[in-house]
Amino acid sequence: MASTQLNLATHLVRLDSETDFAGWRDAARRLATNDIRPESVAWQVPDSECRVDDLPAAKPDARLVVPRDFIDRAETVICHCDPERFGFLYRLLWRLRSEPMLLSIASDPDIRKLEAMEKAVHRDIHKMRAFVRFRKIGEGTDERYVAWFEPDHFIVERNADFFVRRFTGMRWTILSPHASADWNGERLAIGPGAGKRDAPAEDDAEALWRTYFENIFNPARLKVKAMQREMPKKYWRNLPEASLIPDLIAGADKAASAMIDRMPTTPAPHHAKVKAKHWPTPGPSDVVAPEAEDIPELREEAKGCRRCPLWRDATQTVFGEGPENADVVFVGEQPGDQEDLAGKPFVGPAGRIFDSILDDAEIDRRKVYVTNAVKHFKFEPRGKRRIHSKPNAGEIQACRWWLDKELDLIKPNLVVALGATAAQSLLGKAVPITKMRGDVIQREDGLRVFLTIHPSFILRIREQEDKEAERERFLKDMRKVKQLMAA
Amino acid sequence: MAVLSVREKLAILSDAAKYDASCASSGSTKRDSLRSGGIGSTEGSGICHSYAPDGRCISLLKILLTNFCIYDCSYCINRSSSNVRRARFAVEEVVKLTMDFYRRNYIEGLFLSSGVIRSPDETMGEMVEVARRLRIEEKFGGYIHLKTIPEASAELIERAGFYADRLSINVELPTDESVKKLAPEKKPETIRLSMAKLRRKIEEKAEPTMQSRRRERFAPGGQSTQMIVGADKTSDDGILRASARLYGSYHLRRVYYSAFSPIPDSSSALPLRRPPLMREHRLYQADWLMRFYGFSQPEILAGSSDGMLDLAIDPKLAWALRNRGRFPVDVNRAEREALLRVPGLGAKVVDRIIETRRYRRLRLEDLGRLCNSVAKVRPFIVAEGWSPGALTDKAGLRQAITRSCEQLSLF
Numbered sequence: 082m083a084s085t086q087l088n089l090a091t092h093l094v095r096l097d098s099e100t101d102f103a104g105w106r107d108a109a110r111r112l113a114t115n116d117i118r119p120e121s122v123a124w125q126v127p128d129s130e131c132r133v134d135d136l137p138a139a140k141p142d143a144r145l146v147v148p149r150d151f152i153d154r155a156e157t158v159i160c161h162c163d164p165e166r167f168g169f170l171y172r173l174l175w176r177l178r179s180e181p182m183l184l185s186i187a188s189d190p191d192i193r194k195l196e197a198m199e200k201a202v203h204r205d206i207h208k209m210r211a212f213v214r215f216r217k218i219g220e221g222t223d224e225r226y227v228a229w230f231e232p233d234h235f236i237v238e239r240n241a242d243f244f245v246r247r248f249t250g251m252r253w254t255i256l257s258p259h260a261s262a263d264w265n266g267e268r269l270a271i272g273p274g275a276g277k278r279d280a281p282a283e284d285d286a287e288a289l290w291r292t293y294f295e296n297i298f299n300p301a302r303l304k305v306k307a308m309q310r311e312m313p314k315k316y317w318r319n320l321p322e323a324s325l326i327p328d329l330i331a332g333a334d335k336a337a338s339a340m341i342d343r344m345p346t347t348p349a350p351h352h353a354k355v356k357a358k359h360w361p362t363p364g365p366s367d368v369v370a371p372e373a374e375d376i377p378e379l380r381e382e383a384k385g386c387r388r389c390p391l392w393r394d395a396t397q398t399v400f401g402e403g404p405e406n407a408d409v410v411f412v413g414e415q416p417g418d419q420e421d422l423a424g425k426p427f428v429g430p431a432g433r434i435f436d437s438i439l440d441d442a443e444i445d446r447r448k449v450y451v452t453n454a455v456k457h458f459k460f461e462p463r464g465k466r467r468i469h470s471k472p473n474a475g476e477i478q479a480c481r482w483w484l485d486k487e488l489d490l491i492k493p494n495l496v497v498a499l500g501a502t503a504a505q506s507l508l509g510k511a512v513p514i515t516k517m518r519g520d521v522i523q524r525e526d527g528l529r530v531f532l533t534i535h536p537s538f539i540l541r542i543r544e545q546e547d548k549e550a551e552r553e554r555f556l557k558d559m560r561k562v563k564q565l566m567a568a
Numbered sequence: 569m570a571v572l573s574v575r576e577k578l579a580i581l582s583d584a585a586k587y588d589a590s591c592a593s594s595g596s597t598k599r600d601s602l603r604s605g606g607i608g609s610t611e612g613s614g615i616c617h618s619y620a621p622d623g624r625c626i627s628l629l630k631i632l633l634t635n636f637c638i639y640d641c642s643y644c645i646n647r648s649s650s651n652v653r654r655a656r657f658a659v660e661e662v663v664k665l666t667m668d669f670y671r672r673n674y675i676e677g678l679f680l681s682s683g684v685i686r687s688p689d690e691t692m693g694e695m696v697e698v699a700r701r702l703r704i705e706e707k708f709g710g711y712i713h714l715k716t717i718p719e720a721s722a723e724l725i726e727r728a729g730f731y732a733d734r735l736s737i738n739v740e741l742p743t744d745e746s747v748k749k750l751a752p753e754k755k756p757e758t759i760r761l762s763m764a765k766l767r768r769k770i771e772e773k774a775e776p777t778m779q780s781r782r783r784e785r786f787a788p789g790g791q792s793t794q795m796i797v798g799a800d801k802t803s804d805d806g807i808l809r810a811s812a813r814l815y816g817s818y819h820l821r822r823v824y825y826s827a828f829s830p831i832p833d834s835s836s837a838l839p840l841r842r843p844p845l846m847r848e849h850r851l852y853q854a855d856w857l858m859r860f861y862g863f864s865q866p867e868i869l870a871g872s873s874d875g876m877l878d879l880a881i882d883p884k885l886a887w888a889l890r891n892r893g894r895f896p897v898d899v900n901r902a903e904r905e906a907l908l909r910v911p912g913l914g915a916k917v918v919d920r921i922i923e924t925r926r927y928r929r930l931r932l933e934d935l936g937r938l939c940n941s942v943a944k945v946r947p948f949i950v951a952e953g954w955s956p957g958a959l960t961d962k963a964g965l966r967q968a969i970t971r972s973c974e975q976l977s978l979f
Contacts, residue, residue: 182927187920188934211615215672226671246600247609250707251671286668292575293669296583297620297630301829302845304623312619322618330621340832348649352640355648359638360753384757393744394813396760421817422764462816463864 090123092136096167099126099235099259102159106152109171111136114143119175124167147177150184154199160235161198169194205234210243212316213255216281226253229280229319237262238271245269256280287321294322298329300336376405379486383456389479391457391472396421401452401487408494408566410450411435412484414502414535418467421458426451431537435499438536438552442559444566450491454506455480477506488528495521495565496528500535519558521565531565533558572655578665580655584635584646585681587831588738589794589824591616593627593676593711596733596789606707607670610733614676614711628679628713629669633657633695637683641740641751642835643799643828646683651833656685659694663701670710677711677733678702684717692720692728699731713789718754718762725762726786729769734789734821737762742810746800750837763818766791770819790821797851798844799828805868805875808854812865815858825851850877857883860915861908881970885911888948895960898950899930911969912944944969 092112096104105124112122115137139145155170163169173191177183186192215226226248230237237255241262244255254263256275263270308326317323373379380400386392399416402425419429427435439446455476460467472480484506488496498504501514507530508522514532522530539555542548572580593614600609616625634656635646645652666678680698684691695714702708713734716725729735737759741747744756766787773786793814797807811823827848854877857863861884868883869875871890878886888895888911897906899921907918917939924930924938932954936942947959947969959965 185923186927187924188928188930188937190937193937207615211617213673217672228673243609243611246602246611247709248607248671248673249601249604250606284672286672286674289575289578289665290669290672290674292578293582293629293631294618294620294626296579297586297626299586299620299622299624299829302622302624302827304845305621307623308619308621311616311625320618326621333621337830340830349651352649355638356640360640394817396764396817397757422768424761460816462812464859465815465819467816 091121092117093123093125094136094167095125095127097127100160100238101126102156105155105159105167105170107139108136109174110145111139112171113145113174113178114140119168119172122168122171124171145178147174148181148184151177154184154195157202157239158195158198160202160239162234163198166198169198202234202236205232206236206240208232208316209236209240212312212320213244214319214321215253217284217286218281224252226251227281228253228255229275229277230255230257231315231319232257232259235259241269241271283321291322291325295325295329300329300333301340303330303333303337305330373486373490376401376487376490379483379490383483386456386483388482389457389476391455391459391476394460395457397424398456399424399426399453399458400456400483401450402426403450403452404448405450405491407448407450407491409444409497409562410452410488410491410493410495411497411499412503412507413451413453413499415453415455415469415472416458417469417537418458418460421467426453430540431535434539434552435536438556438559441556442563444559444563450487450493452484452487454484454503456483472502474505477502481506494529495531495562497531497533497562499533500538503535504530504532519561529565531558531562574661574665577655577657577661578631580653581632581635581657582630584632584652584683585630585679587645587826587829588630588679588681588715589624589826590713590736590792590822591625591627591630591679592734592792592822593713594789595821596711599709601707601709604707604709606709607667608677608707608709610676610709610711617674617676627676628711629666629675629677630679630681631657631662631665633662633680633682633691633698634685635683636685638686639684639751639753641754642837643740643750643796643831645831645833647835649835659697659701662698663706666702666710667706667708670708675710677708677713679713679715681715682717688717688719689721689724692717692724696724696727696731699728703731711789716762716766718758722765725765726769729766729773729786730784732787732789734792735766735787736792736794737766738794739810739814740794740796741800742795742802742807743800746802750799760817763791763793763814763820767818791818792820792822792824794824794826796828797825797848803875804847804851804854804877805872807851808858808865808868811855812858823855825855846879847877850879850883853877854883857887862905863887863909881966882911884909885944885969889966892960895948896950896956897948899935900925900950900952910945910948912939912941912948914939 094108158166158170173195176191183189184192209230209232213228213230215228218225218227237257237260244253244262245264248264252264252266254261256279258274261272261275263272373382383398383400386398392398399420413427416426417429417431420426420432436446455472459470459472459476461470496507498507501511504512504514508524512532514534517532518534520532522532524530534555536555539548539551542551593610594612596610598611601607614627616627618626620626632646635652636654636656637646637648640647640649662678662680669675670677680695682691682695699712699714702712712732713736714728714732716728716735716737718737739759740751740754747754747756770787770790773784795807795810814820814823825848827844854868857868858865868887869877877883888909894909897910899907904918904922907913907921908915920938921930929952931952932942932946935945935951939945947956947965949956
């Protein structure tokens, strides 16, 4: 085949080496600008005996534009071991002149081939990074690390920088049949190919490495095919641990059944001592805790709340915060994402806007008590986000137990219901918040409840102007609250 | 007790670590040793340096600092009542092993876990010291994954995050009830709180500081966790629900599923049988559907009778067969989200389809060149010159697809 092609070809390009991209690029430019068709070009690398032809110079006025992407990809593909690659790349270049979008047509057979070749080179590069095994020679200032590796493609040169970046502080050499790379701690040198015998014999670390390999393997999970797909046998001869594989596989069944068959034995002798020392038996848990007498006790009790199922998905109970003798208690809906993580109410975006408005209304946040109608975060996970979902009547009802206790202990002068959920919890029924905003309702027990919106409502407004207006309205509400507090 | 050699300790303490599924060394910041003159780099994606016959990759030196433990979790070989041989590495032994292995290019770095001896802080302190010596004294730039002890102090966790690429805490089991039953001394509440703290810390440190505008280093590879599958009775739907919650709540990079493996001298609280490896595999596939294919957790198993993933076919195909009304999808017009739901089309193939169709109308044979098995795709798509007709709704479709896919996998 190759000889027929040579005979038909009118132009022969002789490249300096198997990976001579600059040479290929120069030749391709000359050929393409002179309109020389791919069929009439033959490509050679040094080892081959053949005649040399002079190529015409590139036409200075001719434009040859290829996508940047093509150059990058061709640089990869030139490392492939396929002897036809130079001609194939030139054919692609030829096609690109009339089909500028060719590289985006993933279904084109030439593009499929390009991708497959790229993939093969990348895989080989990756496997070299994985399976190069250095052996140490010399001690102290003579210490060096030498590896023998047999890649499928011409990748040693292309891959050498990776090893420089990784092993800067070490002197090393990688030998391969095609080329060698050597780093003396300062400079990288690419040299000629070598033989396996040029590499040193095994060193002490290999026995340790084999010990690790043997023991990290779980015989109850044998998956030989999966192993071989990623670590094909052709690499095994240069991997110190690979010699263990056949025995590990053969013995796996026995080892696994031995694991299963070994019946549970009596606890290890030291177990009783460990238990006595570190895990004192907790007091009987069925004793009913005495009724909480202050907010810290109540908060402690609420930590283990199981009154509704919301605790399951939440991180923690988010209890109220503030002085126990506060004049006013603000009640929000439920903790959000940030509150759930921090364990404190009103610390997220809505909390920040709430704080700044309280500030403008000259209400000292440190002097008020802030809590929520529902104390566990209710949400739907969506990817890496949690979408807040509204607590239902049952959940509000279940959590009212805690809110009532908080109000009992604090005995505030006024409660502010922030939003419909808070109002529903405080008044025991749903009320239209937008209609009744700014109203003060007196409960049967005499407690005054001020109704307004939840500050997160302001956050959801897109139009800057409307947002400002809504913030003003909320500020007005808060000023009213301040007046009522004093009253 | 006779003094153990490093090799004996390595045997005991790697054997004790083999039930941990994670070996990933990816997702950290780019780093090399050019400037420091030291050893080690991370370049985004990790490298598997070897594979054990159990099919799992070996990327990190995965060992325990010690397998002495004051806890008594029944699924764990290192629980205090177990009769397993015990050993304890000295800090410098771990450092030397890591460096010796790394210099020979056996590993990408270290994954250090530990049994808890005496107190959580003492154990965590030693783990942090290993990481500190590697980073500072050895100028080590490779990957470090530390398994944090939930009860350890906040300062220790902060230092751990400063040296490590990734931190993890195992949730162990999908429900709090199971943790309480099988790991009586572990508190699910503490594990959640630790994860919440880690997420906040990672987010806080990711913000450039006011003074220097530089970001402080804190676990750039994020946090992960592991859940044991098959030791309790939780269904796949329940497991995926737990994962969805963990991804959403704590922004975990990965949830690892570890099929419960029988362990020597196992506790009588556990089933003595082989690990359900296929179940583990299906869970990983379903996890991918949530993370990369836009599926929400409830819809993956919606319409299935028992909340379990089908062991015979992958979860996306199973979903498509239950939701035939959403097919066929036109490969020349459909949106990315719809294409991602076609069985047999991976995310990469979908990207290629979208790129290519800007210039060409795709025929079935074009698709054949783009994806692995056109037999699996064909009933679910419309292409130029191809319409599946009644094929999409055919009663025997499941059998037809599985048969043709099996044949393909022969070569």
